[in-house]
Structures are given as structure tokens and as C-alpha cells.
Amino acid sequence: MTPDEYCQDKAAKSGSSFYYSFMFLPPDKRRAITALYAFCREVDDVVDECSDENAARITLAWWRVQVAAIYAGQPQHPVAIALVPVVKQFNFLQEHFLEIIDGMEMDLQNNQYADFKALQLYCYRVASVVGLLAAEIFGYTDRKTLKYAHDLGIALQLTNIIRDVGEDARRGRIYIPQDELAKFGVHTNDILDGKETEAFHKLMQFQIERAQNYYKQALAQLPVVDRKAQRTGLIMAAIYHATLEEISASGCHVLKERVSLTPLRKLWLAWMTWIKN
Numbered sequence: 001m002t003p004d005e006y007c008q009d010k011a012a013k014s015g016s017s018f019y020y021s022f023m024f025l026p027p028d029k030r031r032a033i034t035a036l037y038a039f040c041r042e043v044d045d046v047v048d049e050c051s052d053e054n055a056a057r058i059t060l061a062w063w064r065v066q067v068a069a070i071y072a073g074q075p076q077h078p079v080a081i082a083l084v085p086v087v088k089q090f091n092f093l094q095e096h097f098l099e100i101i102d103g104m105e106m107d108l109q110n111n112q113y114a115d116f117k118a119l120q121l122y123c124y125r126v127a128s129v130v131g132l133l134a135a136e137i138f139g140y141t142d143r144k145t146l147k148y149a150h151d152l153g154i155a156l157q158l159t160n161i162i163r164d165v166g167e168d169a170r171r172g173r174i175y176i177p178q179d180e181l182a183k184f185g186v187h188t189n190d191i192l193d194g195k196e197t198e199a200f201h202k203l204m205q206f207q208i209e210r211a212q213n214y215y216k217q218a219l220a221q222l223p224v225v226d227r228k229a230q231r232t233g234l235i236m237a238a239i240y241h242a243t244l245e246e247i248s249a250s251g252c253h254v255l256k257e258r259v260s261l262t263p264l265r266k267l268w269l270a271w272m273t274w275i276k277n
Contacts, residue, residue: 003082004031007038010079019236020263020270025138032090032137033232035082040130042079047107048171054107056067060101067097090136099129110174112188115179116210119161120154122175127160128153131233138230142223145230151221152237155214159240162207162247166194166255176207194255204252208244215241231277238273239266 001009011019011034018037024031043063070083086092103125114121115156131153135145159177160268161168164260168175169191181188184203191200215237222230239261247259261269 003078004035004071006078006149006174007031007035007082010038018236020239020266021232024235024274025232028089028178029137031082032086033134035079035086036130036133036137038079039083039097040126042077043101043104044126047104055107057105060105060108062203063101064098067094069102070094070097086137090133092133092136096129096133099125103129107173110176113177115177119175119177123154123157124150127157131156134233135230138224138232140226140229142226144221144223148218148222149233151214151218152233155211156236156240157217158211158214159244160209162204162211162254163243163259164254165191165204167258169194169255176203180186180206191255196253196255201252201257204254205248208248208252211244212241227277230275234277235270235273238269242269 011022016127017142022033022037025033043060046056046059046063050059052065066075066077066080068088070080073084075081075084084138103122106122106125110122114124128150131149132146135149140146156204165174165176172192174181174188174191176191180203181191184206185199186197186203189195190197219237220233221235242265243259246261247254250259
């Protein structure tokens with residue numbers, strides 16, 4: 001299996017909505033975004049799948065070495081090897097890959113976040129930085145597009161957080177800011193125990209409204225001149241935004257269920273977004 005094939009396999013097996021947006025890209029950009037996505041999956045899996053915190057830290061430290069090796073042209077891991085030509089072609093900054101790893105390490109340091117400012121840093125590292133790198137792959141002429149990519153990254157990550165409240169709670173993690181839990185009268189144990197209350201549903205509607213605002217803010221900042229180039233990002237936005245709408249319409253039962261769109265609906269949204277932009 002070649003490094004590119006490894007990345008393709010990693011992306012396909014993830015079942016992520018992102019995969020549906022990649023298929024419309026030309027081959028060189030598709031290879032690049034798939035390698036970037038595979039890198040994100042690899043370092044994210046370190047945290048999610050490793051039960052030993054110390055082992056996870058050691059593995060993330062190894063990935064930092066791999067990032068340095070990418071830029072030195074001598075990496076070992078298939079994903080890192082696949083990224084060597086990508087970082088050269090699209091002039092990726094090494095610090096962006098390290099920031100993504102910083103974000104993953106935050107999951108080892110924090111099970112909860114005091115306020116939205118603290119959560120926003122996490123979202124920036126694990127999502128906005130990826131959005132900025134993706135924007136370089138897709139191409140742009142107006143630097144305002146980077147602001148769009150930043151805010152869209154926040155919107156996508158907030159959607160993930162809302163969708164996965166129950167799943168994260170079962171891992172002992174709560175991403176909803178603690179001051180907002182207190183504001184709505186929701187106790188930490190309510191979430192950890194999967195207890196739905198009227199207060200919890202109001203809290204989740206508040207989270208959904210904030211995510212909605214980030215989608216609006218992001219899309220408003222995308223210059224018309226770059227809409228066609230950034231269609232892949234717009235496909236991601238369409239699929240994730242539809243997921244957010246589905247969560248809201250179904251009553252926000254995110255403690256008990258994980259809402260996801262069918263593959264056919266994702267494909268339809270991807271196609272419709274592609275031909276409209």
C-alpha cells in the first residue's frame with residue numbers, strides 16, 4: 001500500500017462527512033486534502049483510542065518529530081510521507097501542524113472548559129487551523145477567505161460538540177462551557193448520567209444558536225471571487241449545517257442518540273452545493 005493509498009483508506013474508513021466533499025476535487029488537490037485529513041485522524045485517534053494517558057502523550061510527541069521530519073524530507077509514517085509533497089506545493093507552515101497536535105493534547109489536559117473563550121482556543125486548534133490549511137489547498141485570491149475558513153472551522157467543531165454530547169460524556173468529557181451549564185441550571189452530573197431536563201434542552205438550543213451564528217458569519221465573509229474555489233468547504237458547511245438542523249428538529253436528544261445524515265443525503269447535499277457555487 002502506497003502512502004497515498006494509506007491516506008485514502010484512512011479517510012474512507014472514518015465515515016466522516018468530510019469525505020463526501022473531497023470527491024469533486026481535481027486529483028492533486030484531492031490527494032492533498034486526503035493526506036491532511038488522514039493526519040488529523042491519526043493524531044485524533046491517539047487521544048480517543050489510547051487508554052493510557054502517558055502513552056498518548058508519548059505518541060503525540062512522536063508525531064511532533066514526524067512533523068519536523070516532513071519538513072526535513074525524511075518522515076517514517078505513511079501519512080507523513082504523503083504530506084511531504086503537499087507541504088511544498090501549498091507552502092504549509094510547520095507551526096500549523098504543531099497547533100493541531102496542541103489541540104489534541106488539550107483533550108489529555110482538560111475534561112471540561114470553564115468558558116467559551118477556553119473552548120474557542122480548542123476549536124481553533126483542532127478545526128480552524130485545519131480550515132486555514134484546507135483553504136490553501138482549495139485556493140483563494142482574497143485574504144478575507146482565511147477569515148471565512150477560520151470561522152467555518154469553529155462552526156463545524158461546535159456542531160461536532162453538540163452532536164457528540166452523549167458520546168463525549170461517556171468518555172468523561174464535557175465540552176459545553178461550565179459557566180453556561182451554571183447559567184442554565186444544568187449540573188455536570190446531569191450530562192455525565194445522561195439525564196435530559198428542560199434546562200438541558202434550553203442549554204442545547206443556546207449552543208445550536210451560537211453554532212448557527214458562526215455559519216452565518218463565516219459564509220458572509222467568503223468573498224464572491226473565491227466561492228467557486230472554496231466549494232469543497234461549502235459542501236462541508238452544507239452537510240454539517242444540515243446535521244445541526246436535524247439535531248434541533250429532532251428535539252436535541254444528544255445525550256441518548258447521535259444524529260447523522262444518510263450517505264445518500266450527504267451525497268445529494270454535496271452535489272447540490274457543488275453545482276450551485
